[in-house]
Amino acid sequence: MSSRTRRQFLREGWGAAAGFCLLPALAQASNSAPSVRFPTEPRKRVSVAAYPFREFIVGWRGWDGKTPSRVPGAQQVELKDFAAHVAARFDVHNIEPWSPVFPSTDPGYLDEFRESVERAHSAVVDVAVDVAHSQYALSAAEREQSLAGSKHWIDVGAALGSPGIRTHINRAKDSRPDLDRAAGTLARVADYAATKTVVVHLENDDPVSEDPFFIAQVIDKVNSPWLRALPDFGNSLAAHDEEFQDRAMEAMFARAYSICHVKDGEVDDEGRASHVDLAKTFAILKKHDYKGYCSIEFDEPGDPYPATARLVEQTVRFLS
Numbered sequence: 001m002s003s004r005t006r007r008q009f010l011r012e013g014w015g016a017a018a019g020f021c022l023l024p025a026l027a028q029a030s031n032s033a034p035s036v037r038f039p040t041e042p043r044k045r046v047s048v049a050a051y052p053f054r055e056f057i058v059g060w061r062g063w064d065g066k067t068p069s070r071v072p073g074a075q076q077v078e079l080k081d082f083a084a085h086v087a088a089r090f091d092v093h094n095i096e097p098w099s100p101v102f103p104s105t106d107p108g109y110l111d112e113f114r115e116s117v118e119r120a121h122s123a124v125v126d127v128a129v130d131v132a133h134s135q136y137a138l139s140a141a142e143r144e145q146s147l148a149g150s151k152h153w154i155d156v157g158a159a160l161g162s163p164g165i166r167t168h169i170n171r172a173k174d175s176r177p178d179l180d181r182a183a184g185t186l187a188r189v190a191d192y193a194a195t196k197t198v199v200v201h202l203e204n205d206d207p208v209s210e211d212p213f214f215i216a217q218v219i220d221k222v223n224s225p226w227l228r229a230l231p232d233f234g235n236s237l238a239a240h241d242e243e244f245q246d247r248a249m250e251a252m253f254a255r256a257y258s259i260c261h262v263k264d265g266e267v268d269d270e271g272r273a274s275h276v277d278l279a280k281t282f283a284i285l286k287k288h289d290y291k292g293y294c295s296i297e298f299d300e301p302g303d304p305y306p307a308t309a310r311l312v313e314q315t316v317r318f319l320s
Contacts, residue, residue, distance in 0.1 A: 033225040034199050036163045036258055038291045042319035046312055047094035047125045047295040048086045049261065050079070050101055052304040057082065057101045079103060080113040083122035089305065090312050093122040096259070096295045097160075099129045099153060110159040117160070124162040125293045126201070126230075126259040129153040134172035134209070135185035142172065143185045150189045150200065157198045164199035164258045166230050169218070171209045179214070183221040190224035199257050201230035204248055207239035212248035219255050228257035233281050234299060237274045238266035245276075249284045258292035260285065262315050263299050273300070282318040294319065 039045055054060045055071045058078050062068070069076065077085045079102060083095045095117070103109065117124055131149035133142050150167050157165040167189070169182060186200070193200045202219065204212035212229075219227055231252035237245040253260070264276045285294075294315050298307040 032194075034163065034197065034257065036292075038258070038293070040291075042316045043092070044094075045293055045319055046092050046315050047096050047259075047293045048090055048092050048308060048312070049096040049128065049295045049297040050082055050098045051096075051128060052296075052298045052308065053077075053082070054098065054101055056304075059103050060101055080109075080116040083117040083124075084120035087120050087122055090309055092296075092312055093120070094125045094293055094295075095122060096126045096128055096297075097124060099127065099131075102156075105152070105156050107159065110156060114160050124157075124160040125164075126295060127153060127157045127160065127162050127165040129165050129167045131167065132170065134170045134175075135189075136169070136175060136178040136182035136209075137172035138174040138181075139172075142174075143181065146170070147185055147188055151192050154189075154193050154196050154198045154200065158196040162198065164201055164228075166201045166203055166259065168205060169202060169209045169215065171206060177209050177211070177214055179217055179221060182214075182218050186218060186227055187222045187224065190222055190227040193226040194224070199226055199228055201228050201257065201259055203230040203232050203235070203261070204252055205232060205235050207236075212236055212251050216251045216255060225257075229253070229255035230259050230261065231256055231285075232261040232263070232297070233276045233278070234261075234263040234266035234274065237276060238268045242277070246280070246284070249281055250288075253284055253288040253290055256288070256290050256292065260290065260292065260294055261297040262294045262311055263297050264311060264314070265300050267300050278314060278318060 055069045056076055058076045060069050079097060086095055087093050133146035133149060135143060135146045137143055153165050189200055202215045204210055204215060215229060219229060229252040231249055236248040264278055266274050296308050296311045298304045298311060
C-alpha cells in the first residue's frame with residue numbers, strides 16, 4: 001500500500017476443529033519460534049489482499065471516513081464473504097484482510113468471519129493493520145498506544161487463525177525515526193505475539209519511517225523470531241531507483257517469514273509510474289528460500305479485478 005492519502009491517514013489517525021485442515025498448518029503449540037507448515041503447491045501459496053478492493057467492500061467510507069464508495073451496492077461484498085468472493089473470481093483460497101475495512105473486531109463478528117472463510121475452503125494468511133500511533137515517538141504515552149493497538153490486532157489475527165499480521169512503523173510528530181525506541185516498543189509487541197503464536201511483520205512502505213534498511217536494523221536489534229519483514233515488491237521502487245529496490249528486496253527477504261506483497265508497479269505521490277521487474281524480484285525471493293505466502297496487492301489506478309487475475313497467474317508461474 002503506498003499513496004499520499006493512505007500515508008496521511010496513518011499519520012493523522014485512524015482453527016476451529018471443523019476447519020482445521022483449511023487453516024495454515026501450525027506446529028504443536030510453542031512460543032519459542034513460529035513453525036508454520038506452508039503449502040508448496042504454487043497456487044496454494046498465493047493470497048489476495050483486500051486493500052485493492054476497498055471500494056468494493058461494504059462499509060468503506062474513503063480516507064476521510066465520510067466519503068461513500070463510488071461502487072454500486074450491488075457490486076459490493078461483505079468483508080466476511082471476501083474469501084468466497086476471491087475463491088470464485090480468482091481460484092485463490094487465501095486472503096489478507098485490511099484493518100480499516102473491518103466492520104467490527106468483536107468476538108462474535110470474528111467467529112462469524114472465520115466460519116465464513118472456512119465455508120469457502122479458504123484461510124486468512126495475514127491481517128494488514130493500519131494504526132495511528134508511532135513506536136518510536138518521544139512520547140511514552142504514544143508508544144504505549146502503539147503497543148496496545150498491536151496487541152489488539154494480534155488478538156484479531158489469532159481469532160481468525162492467521163499465522164501473522166502486518167503492522168506499520170508510523171511516523172511520529174515529535175521525532176525522527178529512532179532505532180532504540182522503535183526496537184524497544186516492537187520487542188514488547190514480539191513478546192506478546194509469541195504468546196499468541198502470531199508473527200508480526202514490518203513492511204517497506206513509508207519512505208521515512210519504513211525505510212527497508214531501518215526495518216532491517218529494528219528486526220536485527222529486537223532479534224525475535226516473532227518479528228519479521230514483509231517485502232513489498234513495489235513500494236521502495238516508487239520512492240527510489242532500481243539499484244535501491246534490489247538492495248531493499250535482498251534485505252527484506254533475508255528477514256521475511258510468512259507474507260510478502262506482489263505488485264508489478266506503483267504510482268508515486270506525483271503520479272509517476274514505476275514498473276517492477278517481477279522475474280528479478282522472484283529470483284531474490286527464491287535466493288532467500290522464502291516459503292511463505294505471496295499476497296497480490298495491485299496498487300495502481302484502474303480496475304483491480306483484471307490486474308489481480310493477471311498477477312495471480314504470473315505469480316503461480318514464477319513460483320512453479
